[in-house]
Amino acid sequence: MEDGLGIPGSAQHQTEARIVREAGPWRRLSRAEALDEAARAWAPLMMAQVDGAEGTAVFLADPDGGRPRAVANWPESRMPSAILLAAAEAALDSDRGVVRGAVGDDGRPSGGLVALATPLTVEGRTQGAVGLEILPEDAAELRAAMRSLQWGAAWMRDLVRREAMQSDRQRYDHAIEALNVVIAVAEREDIATATRAAATDLATRFSCDRVSIGFRGVFSTKVAAISHSAQFGKQMALVRLLGAAMDEAIDQRGPVLWPAEDSADPVAAHRHEKLARAQNSGHVLTVPLYAMGHFIGAVTYERPAETPFTQTDLEILEAVSTVIAPVLDEKRRNDRWLITKAGVALGQQFTRLFGPGHVGRKLALLVLVGLGLFGWFATGPDRISAEAQVSGRVQRTVAAPFDGFIAAAFARAGDPVEAGAVLVQLDDRDLALERLRLVTERQRQLIEYDRALAARDRAETQVRRAEIAQAEAEIALIDKQLERTRLTAPFDGLVISGDLSQSIGASVARGDALLSIAPPGDYRLTLDVDERRIADVRPGQAGALVPTALPEQSFGFEITKITPVAEYADGATTFRVEAAFTGAHPELQPGMEGIAKIDTGETRLVEIWARPLIDWARLWAWKWLRIG
Structure with a gap:
């Protein structure tokens, strides 16, 4: 090995090793901040470590589950082969080193190109893979190359771990900022104070000239608070411009930044430009507030020209807006008039009933309407139930x-x-x-x-x-x-x-x-009718008795006399009504008891079902409201 890099085996490898030494990739690797930059510095170093290497590459896993993405390769003019890509995918799936290409079943190279790949696993998650293409002469050289690749992968694994730690730290910072703003909002009781506190806190915390918060109305967004301003006229030009800028962001369902950065998805920012020029703002950002399944408003941030919004700022402000939106919406809902809450709730129910979806609710409404129509137009016999006793007519x-x-x-x-x-x-x-x-x-x-x-x-x-x-x-x-x-x-x-x-x-x-002693077959029936229904009982009305001893039979009778004397027993007040049986009934015996029902005529079913509730309501209204 020469300088720890190894003795080149060919002129091409000697040239690449010389480039590595002269370009100082070790220095670039140690100073790299971004993962892509570190990968581009690592690739030539890795290739210089292995004799006979044809190329190296660094792959990162696709968060959406797609094919891995090559972020660096060396030589830069040589793209990773299909064999190397397949090896990287296999390493990601199996979380172990993989060999693909011209290798026999016994593990010996067959003289062709061989691709080696090993995964980059951090905290139990496979974040990517590193690969190497080589033309090995024997199995020992292949094993040495795999060992060198695994050792070299430790550099990239550390870099991936550092990237993950930085991402976690950034998310932690976002959460802290959002939590501080939420605390400032939650400590206020009413929505007006809460929005002013949130706007002022955001302006101070993120070095903004002005932060404005608005809520979506029926047709447009109404500005609810402006930082460092306790009162502002609703007809001010500033308020109109801010409301228009908020509507522009809400209509596009996403943040709007002016002046806009180069982006693959450009957005309209005409109203933001108009606001910036009118107020001499260097940079304007509006982030919609989303809660309860819809956009409830927006927050507009204004900064001077010398303090632009960075990508980190954009991510933090979007996170803060996402967190405070439900809190502001909850306070706004609780701070409304009771009649407004009732109207909104009624409107929501109306929309659910007659809008798309909510099939179960619609079916329930149809069933209720059908039952109501049936109860209103359908009629049935109105019967009064009473306990009854059989006794002899003459004793x-x-x-x-x-x-x-x-x-x-x-x-x-x-x-x-x-x-x-x-x-x-x-x-x-x-x-x-x-x-x-x-x-x-x-x-x-x-x-x-x-x-x-x-x-x-x-x-x-x-x-x-x-x-x-x-x-x-x-x-x-x-x-x-x-x-x-x-x-x-x-x-x-x-x-x-x-x-x-x-x-x-x-x-x-x-x-x-x-x-x-009583004569056989000559009986009368005595009924105890509840006082709430005694007014509906008339002599001559017919009915039927079902005795407790003979529940499978019923015996007809006719009302003959109503005794105008009330009796109180078992927590109820009743009137005694006498009736005569229609026809001879040898099955009956004196002393039998049962349930009798008096037919008072045909009545709409809804009146029969609702009568107890209506009577209770009348008594309650007379007792407490003197209405009757």
Whole structure:
């Protein structure tokens, strides 16, 4: 090796090595600032390190996933071959060294051009690749060339790492600048103060003569704040020029710089030029504010002629505008009048309903409209629901005729009985003994009567006759009481209440209800109608009952009477309504309960559905607003 560069193997290589030494690429490599410049200095150095090298190249990966881009090659007159490009792509994909070209399966060169490539991986990400073209004589020379390429790639890897660190540092600086401006905006409560603070802070921080912030209106942009200016007239020429410049940037949906740099995408800057000439500004930049899916305004920066906007300035100002746009938009929205917010929200909903997209919202509206039309034009039976109980139309109570004891019970609730059938037998032993005593007393009085009659004692005869009549009356009374110890059914019917089978021997007082009997099949229905619907109930209305015991059947009825007395139970106030069944219903039994529905007529469905809400609203309005 000569001077650490190696002994040339050919005249061409000697010439290239001499150029490397004379041009000082090492000096250019160490002083290079940009990655492309460093790559152009590295390529000849790398080629000088390898005997028999035909060319070198540096490739950078495409951020969009395309083919790698060659940023440097040596000799400059020799473009990278297709083999070298394929090797670089393979190295990027596999993240390892790759050999392509005239190489056999055993790794030995076959006498043709061979391309070597190794990736440039930084922090786990493959940023590019370096390649070398060589005509090797044997496998050892090929391995030595790959080793030299990998060693040389360390230079480029460090340069790529430095470039990435500078990019990260730049993004960090951008974030710091944006954060400082956001803090200045967020600390203010209203939009006017926030925009003034943002404009003044931006003007001071970025050395601008003036910074203006405006928001997009219905037809044009309105200037909201100018740096270092608490108040400004809306009819000032400056304000009109600033608004026009902001509209120019918003209409083109991107930043506008005057005077414009050479660019592949030129933009119109006539209004910016007019503003600059009117205000003697050397440089004018307007960056649109984008938030919530649309452009909400713009920021215009003005600098003197001796302080142009650099590319770094442009990137920072675009980043700052991107960050503060949502904050300003949020404050502007919150600072609007309530009626304005309502109007904007209504307009947005109208646009979503009748504009493009939002198919689900449109379908939901169609369904609601269809339901509304159906509810308005469709009618149905209006029914009032109420709890109901079945009871006998005529009920007879079997009561104790006198004080006594129960001797036997022959029927209880649920038993059918025939007229005259004995239901309850009261104990008659005391009555029988009393009757025997009275009979004996009557016989004694008869004997005394006969004796007085024989003695012709007329006074005694009258007394004894009266005693005999009294005894006979008492005997007749006892006989009647004995007959009433057998309580019988007054008619054919059903025992609906009372069970004395467990009370044999118990005492009863005169008038105590022992059993209740109702005639079979002759029932009435009692409904408990809520007070909110009692006004809609009329005698003669029809309905149907579904008993709890027979949920698969319904029984028709007709309203006969409305009791004008309210009852409160279970947290609700109800009125009792009586109804008669239409037809015979042997399945029904007294005491059954269920749900009854009263038909009040055909009504529009929307009235039926909305009635509870309307009634509640009327009561609320009467209670709190005295409207009724």
